[in-house]
Amino acid sequence: MIRSRETPSVVAAILDWPPTALMARLALVSAYLLGAVVKATDFPGAVAEQAHFGMSPPAFWAVLTIAVEIVGPLLILTRRWLWLGAGMLGAFTLLAAIKANAFWAMPTGHDRFMAMNAFVEHIGLIGGFALVALLDRRERAA
Incomplete structure (x- = not known):
């Protein structure tokens, strides 16, 4: 049992290793980058997905x-206007979660449970975007 308030040396070494921050940002945005590639390589499928969720016009x-899923991650990965990339992906994620996982409008059951879990997971991602922007701001201010 660790009794000290100090970060264990092995954990500190990982956190202080320069590539760790980039890898953490990449992990945070990886689903969006993959989503952009999939949608860009299957544009008719991307349009059909938007139509499925009632977005009109679906091609727009x-x-x-696709643009948000490319630009947002690039801003976060390069730390150029990271706050903007985090805000873009946070807002996009919230809107997508509300549109795609409206568990409150579903009857009780397995589908509602799964939609609620997906919604809460998306809220967690939004928290991750807020944290990455906060940490970047603090680091730049220090």
Whole structure:
């Protein structure tokens, strides 16, 4: 049992290792980058997805989604206007969660439970975007 308030040396070494921050940011945005690649390589599928969720016109929303899923991660990964990338992906994630995982409008059961879990997971991602922007701001201010 660790009694000290100090970070264990092995954990500190990992956290202080320069590539760790980049790898953490990459992990945070990886699903969005993958989503952009999948949508860009199957644009008719991306349009169909937008139509499925009632977005009109679906081609416009497919292009906008691809753009957000490319630009947001690049801003976070490069730390150039990281706050903007985090805000873009946070807002996008919230809107997508509300549109795709409206568990409150579903009858009780397995599907509602799964939608609620997905919604809460998306809220966790939004928290991750807020934290990455906060940590970047603090590091730049120090």
